[in-house]
Every structure is written in C-alpha cells, then in structure tokens.
Amino acid sequence: MALSYITIRNAKPKEKPYKLADTEGMYLYIQPNGRKYWRFKYRFSGKEKTLALGVYPDVSLAEAREKRAQARKLLATKNDPSQVKKEQKRQAVIRDKNNFEAVAREWHESRKFGWTERHSHYVLRRLEADIFPVIGLRPLLEITAPELLAVVRNIENRGALDIAHRALQTCGQIFRYAVATGRAERDISGDLRGALKTKKTTHYASIKASDLPEFLRNLESYDGHLQTRLALRLLLLTFVRTTELRAAQWEEFNFDAAEWRIPAERMKMRELHIVPLSTQTISVLKELETLNGGRQFVFPNQANPQKCMSENTILYALYRMGYHSRATGHGFRATASTILNEQGFRPDVIERQLAHAERNKIRASYNHAEYLPERRQMMQHWADYLEEVRETTSNL
Numbered sequence: 001m002a003l004s005y006i007t008i009r010n011a012k013p014k015e016k017p018y019k020l021a022d023t024e025g026m027y028l029y030i031q032p033n034g035r036k037y038w039r040f041k042y043r044f045s046g047k048e049k050t051l052a053l054g055v056y057p058d059v060s061l062a063e064a065r066e067k068r069a070q071a072r073k074l075l076a077t078k079n080d081p082s083q084v085k086k087e088q089k090r091q092a093v094i095r096d097k098n099n100f101e102a103v104a105r106e107w108h109e110s111r112k113f114g115w116t117e118r119h120s121h122y123v124l125r126r127l128e129a130d131i132f133p134v135i136g137l138r139p140l141l142e143i144t145a146p147e148l149l150a151v152v153r154n155i156e157n158r159g160a161l162d163i164a165h166r167a168l169q170t171c172g173q174i175f176r177y178a179v180a181t182g183r184a185e186r187d188i189s190g191d192l193r194g195a196l197k198t199k200k201t202t203h204y205a206s207i208k209a210s211d212l213p214e215f216l217r218n219l220e221s222y223d224g225h226l227q228t229r230l231a232l233r234l235l236l237l238t239f240v241r242t243t244e245l246r247a248a249q250w251e252e253f254n255f256d257a258a259e260w261r262i263p264a265e266r267m268k269m270r271e272l273h274i275v276p277l278s279t280q281t282i283s284v285l286k287e288l289e290t291l292n293g294g295r296q297f298v299f300p301n302q303a304n305p306q307k308c309m310s311e312n313t314i315l316y317a318l319y320r321m322g323y324h325s326r327a328t329g330h331g332f333r334a335t336a337s338t339i340l341n342e343q344g345f346r347p348d349v350i351e352r353q354l355a356h357a358e359r360n361k362i363r364a365s366y367n368h369a370e371y372l373p374e375r376r377q378m379m380q381h382w383a384d385y386l387e388e389v390r391e392t393t394s395n396l
Contacts, residue, residue, distance in 0.1 A: 005061060011036065026068045028056065038064040040071055044080045044095065051081045062129040063159070096182045100143060101127075101136035107177040116265060123170060130155050130167055140178050145191040156196055164196055206331030207323075209339050216390040218321045227309075228317045230288050231299055235314065235329050237281045237383055239336040239354065241268065247308045248298040250289075255282055258376075273355045274369060274377040278383035336382060343381075349374045 003022045011020055013034040020028040029037045033376045038053035053059060053067045069083035104127055135143055147169060153258040159297040172189035179186060191342070207215050219236075222229045235245050244262055253260050260275040267273050277285070291302055295297040299309035335356055340350050349371045 003061060006034070008056060008061060021109060022061075022065070024068060024072065025112050026053070028062060038067075040068050040081070042071065042075060042081070043267040044082075049080070049082055051085065051094065077095055098140050098178075099137050101132045103140050103178050103181075104131070104174045107174045110177070114270075126163065126167060127170065130163070131171065140175070140184055143188065145188045148188060149192050149195055152192075152196060161197055168192060168196065205323075205326055205328050206329050206334040206338075208335070209342075211387070212335075212389050213392065215321075215323075215327070216386070220390070222317070222321060224317055224320060225302070227288070227291060227299060227302075228313055230291075231309065231314060232317060232329075234281065234284050234288075236332050236336075236386065237278065237284065238275050238355055238379075239333045239382075240273075240275060241333070241355075242314055243268075244273075244327075246299055246313075249296055250293065250298060253277075253285060253298075255285070258266070267355060269355060269357075274372060274375075275353075276372070276379045278380045280315065280387055281379075305393065339385070340382060343385075345378050345381075346371075346374070349378060353378065379383075 001021075001023075003020060007020065008028060011028065011030055011117055013030060013032050015032060017029060017031050020030065020037075022028070025041045025207055027039055027041070029039050031037070036056040038056060038059055040051040040053055042049055042051065049114065051071055051330055053064045053071075056064075059067070073083045077228075108120070115123070134154070135147065137148075148168075152164045152168045152171075155167055168189055172187050175184055175187040175189055178184035192219070216281060219229065222232070231245065238245070238260070240262070244266060247266060248260070248262075252262060258277040260277055262273045262275065264270050264272045286296055292298060295305055297305075297308045301307040301309055316328070318324070318327050337350055337354060341347060352371050353375050379394070
C-alpha cells in the first residue's frame with residue numbers, strides 16, 4: 001500500500017529502526033532518533049542493493065518517488081543506479097577541484113618563478129579583485145565565452161581598458177593551461193577577440209630632428225646636477241627605457257667589449273639585452289665613473305645611495321630645460337627610431353636595438369645578440385650624428 005503524507009508525518013520513532021513501505025521497492029527508514037530516510041531496494045546482476053534517495057522532510061514524498069522513477073529508468077537500460085550516483089559524485093568533486101579559481105592559482109604557481117615578484121603579485125591581485133569573485137567557483141568546463149566577456153566588461157565599464165585587456169589575456173593563458181593539463185577542451189577567450197574597446201594609443205612626447213640642435217644646446221648649458229645631465233646624454237645615446245637607465249649597475253658594463261648587458265629581470269620583455277657602446281657613450285660613462293664608480297648604481301639616488309635615481313629626475317630635468325609636454329625620457333626612443341629609419345638603417349635592426357617584443361617566440365630565447373654587428377655600427381653612427389649636430393650647433 002502506498003504511503004501518504006499523513007502516515008509519514010505521524011510516524012513516530014521506536015526502540016529499534018523500522019520501515020514503512022511505499023511501492024515499487026521504495027520505503028521510509030525511521031531511526032530511533034527520529035530521523036527518516038528514503039530508500040529504494042532493487043536487484044542488479046542478481047544481487048540485492050539499496051539506493052539512498054534523501055532525508056525526509058528535505059526530500060518530500062513526491063521528490064522521493066521521482067528519484068525512484070529515475071532509478072528504475074536506469075535499471076531498464078542495464079545501468080546500476082548506485083554506480084551512476086557514485087560517478088556523479090566523483091564528477092562533482094572533479095568539477096569542484098577544477099573550478100576556475102583552483103586552476104588559475106595552480107597556473108599562477110607554475111608560472112611565478114619566471115616572473116618578477118612585482119609582476120607575480122600584480123597578476124594574482126587582479127584575478128582576486130576582478131575575476132575570482134564572479135567566476136572563481138564556476139567549473140572551468142562550464143564557463144562560456146559570453147560569461148567571460150561579462151566579467152571583463154565589468155572592468156571595461158569602469159574605464160580601465162588596459163586592465164580589461166590584460167585580464168582577458170590572463171584568462172586566456174589560464175584556459176590554455178587547463179587545455180594542456182586536460183581540464184578544458186579549448187581556450188574560449190579566443191572567441192572574444194575584438195570584443196573589448198581599444199584605447200587610443202598615446203605616444204610619448206619626443207624631439208624631432210629639427211629640434212635636436214636646440215635641445216643639445218640646452219643640454220650643454222643645463223645648470224642642474226652633473227649626474228642628471230650625464231643621464232640625459234646617456235639616455236639619448238643609448239635610447240634605452242628610462243627604467244633600464246635609472247637602475248643601471250656598474251657590473252653590467254664591459255668597456256673592453258664595449259657592451260652594456262642589461263639582465264633579463266630588468267627588461268620589459270624579460271630577455272637579456274645588449275647595448276653596444278659607442279666611443280662617446282664610453283666617454284660619458286668614464287665621467288660618471290669619477291662621480292659614482294665606487295657605488296652599486298651608475299645613477300645612485302642623491303638622498304639614499306643604496307637606491308637608484310628617482311623616476312622623476314629625468315622628467316623634471318626636461319621640465320627645467322623648458323620641455324614640459326614637449327619631450328620625455330622615453331620619447332628619445334622615438335626620436336632615435338625616426339631618424340635612424342630615415343637614414344636608411346634596416347627596421348629589424350632598429351627594432352631589435354629598441355628591445356621591442358619579439359613576435360616569433362621560437363627566436364625569442366636567443367635573439368638578444370641578433371644583428372649585433374649591424375647594431376654596433378648603427379649605435380656608433382648615432383653617436384657620431386649627435387656629436388656632429390652638437391658641434392654644428394656650438395659653431396653657430
């Protein structure tokens with residue numbers, strides 16, 4: 001006889017456990033402590049087995065009967081309901097372990113040893129701030145491209161376009177890692193190519209070739225600290241990034257080989273970079289050696305020599321010379337690139353000396369010495385050109 005809601009509700013615990021039968025193998029198992037459990041008894045491969053259907057009243061009579069019906073359908077297709085349930089639990093555990101945050105943290109842990117501490121912290125902080133709160137607990141396999149787009153659009157909508165693009169790029173790396181480790185089928189971030197707004201490129205203010213005579217004349221008469229004037233000269237001669245110049249250390253220079261080898265950890269692209277030294281550049285360095293030769297940094301901080309020159313020193317010097325909004329230290333790179341291209345040097349040689357991103361990753365591991373003979377010639381030509389402009393200016 002089938003159970004009724006009244007019978008179930010009025011069933012009282014006894015000294016020993018007992019059963020109240022429903023139909024088709026289902027029954028209510030009542031414990032001495034009053035707990036009531038739904039059970040389904042069936043036979044599979046000649047053996048009697050029991051399947052738990054839930055706890056009353058969390059699972060109602062109707063819900064228990066629906067679960068029983070599902071189990072009977074499995075039996076009809078030669079599947080053991082208990083084994084199917086175990087497999088579903090196993091898959092649920094796998095999904096929990098393979099949620100986006102778990103895989104992302106595993107990816108970050110595997111990559112961080114190749115990064116600087118600062119970059120490693122930044123990547124994880126961005127994930128924790130913008131990505132994990134939204135899709136961190138989602139099984140990675142279930143995340144869709146529109147869902148990922150909604151996450152990065154939240155970043156875009158607050159005006160942080162660069163961060164939105166970087167977040168999408170990072171998510172793509174995580175998905176590719178998941179593919180490689182068998183936790184995802186493909187990188188869905190590729191479906192979002194072009195979906196985010198692009199930020200209009202802002203170029204650094206730079207000096208044109210026609211402005212060089214005036215600039216060199218102003219630099220010669222610069223009345224600030226000698227170290228700062230020499231830093232500006234060296235920056236113009238080598239057209240490295242200002243961060244690479246400020247933190248330069250004496251151990252990186254080899255005057256005999258006429259080379260400045262900037263270690264990978266100090267480069268934007270994380271690759272060793274060689275800067276051929278012209279005779280004029282070595283002359284500037286020799287002058288700096290008389291000032292700071294006994295210190296770690298070529299340009300020590302005036303307040304604390306254990307640190308390098310402040311990031312604002314060069315910019316403020318340019319302001320003092322009258323170049324506010326007209327020139328930046330980083331802009332020297334554009335100046336050199338433009339003039340050297342106009343003078344006929346090969347773009348590949350110029351780009352390599354600028355240490356721009358290497359798009360061919362296979363070549364990236366050894367390209368620090370690429371075109372080195374041509375680069376030596378170019379750097380000496382550049383120094384000679386600047387000297388000629390300066391001498392012409394001083395004779396006017």
